[in-house]
């Protein structure tokens with residue numbers, strides 16, 4: 001059995017050396033994997049509990065068309081999200097086109113001219129720069145007279161409490177906290193640390209809205225930012241909570257009044273959440289959310305495996321192979337464009353779809369440098385599926401995420417190492 005497995009890997013292009021080093025790394029991950037499974041078990045129950053509480057029935061799986069009035073499947077799904085994340089309310093819609101859109105709706109629905117937005121955790125995700133207007137952009141918050149302030153993390157990754165205190169002023173209406181590191185080499189914030197930051201800010205100004213960009217963080221821990229004081233959490237359904245099945249979508253969950261504001265912005269003043277047909281997506285939204293805890297666990301196992309493997313080979317990895325995880329993203333710094341490219345080509349070659357596609361760097365809208373992306377996904381651009389991307393700029397780090405199954409994640413990582421070995425970037 002073991003021998004034939006090794007043979008099958010070989011037939012798929014994984015050499016004996018690469019396979020062997022992979023196995024030795026996995027041998028050391030037993031405890032880590034058990035811990036990940038434990039969290040998945042907790043979150044699986046949390047989702048089922050919310051589905052049962054809301055009496056999800058077969059009738060909820062059929063979708064509306066047209067205006068989408070009285071779409072009970074949609075409304076019930078939103079209640080399931082709200083109960084799972086322990087929020088008063090949630091908006092979960094296919095008309096939210098992606099994570100950036102969800103964040104743009106969440107921000108622009110709360111902020112009015114003259115208000116100020118504060119990021120106390122440094123620069124936000126690249127695409128948010130144009131939403132906010134950090135980089136001039138048509139339709140940005142800046143164009144509508146919303147100002148922006150940012151406090152960077154200290155060099156040791158801690159919050160700069162002193163500067164944050166100075167930056168919260170009478171105009172500060174909303175504080176945006178990004179949980180995941182995005183295209184940066186800072187640490188991802190744990191839910192606990194997010195809670196500490198929110199408490200500090202609410203102490204200075206109790207009525208400020210604390211919003212968390214929860215992209216890539218859902219179900220990684222047993223608690224979410226909404227459990228530690230976040231007024232709004234926002235994310236994409238083609239990441240963790242869609243479980244790989246949602247073909248599009250985003251969510252905004254939190255306090256009722258803020259979610260309601262978001263609904264009026266997403267559709268129209270006066271209409272809000274009453275409209276919005278679901279056009280056949282509900283079965284994949286429900287089933288994807290049901291699968292999300294275990295899919296997230298597979299992605300985490302793949303990430304931990306990559307961390308341990310590349311750390312062993314002498315590359316800088318973040319998080320490292322032993323520290324606790326707060327999102328599914330793994331970065332590996334190669335220090336050269338060739339390293340980033342070889343890694344991504346390995347991930348592409350391991351894909352179930354488009355495995356023979358040749359991936360190369362391109363100018364992607366919303367990003368300020370060339371980016372290479374590897375994805376052989378069932379849902380285009382889905383990054384809960386095994387995928388890797390990296391901006392072609394120093395320090396030449398690749399960001400790897402996903403894997404609907406751990407077995408696929410493993411193949412992808414082994415293939416990436418194979419490409420690095422074949423191109424001579426990495427010696428075994």
Ligand SMILES: *Cc1c(COP(=O)(O)O)cnc(C)c1O
Pocket residue numbers: 098099100101103125127178179180181182213215216236
């Ligand atoms: C992915 C991501 C976004 C943007 O989501 P898109 O779906 O790519 O628009 C925003 N913030 C973070 C932290 C992300 O990881």
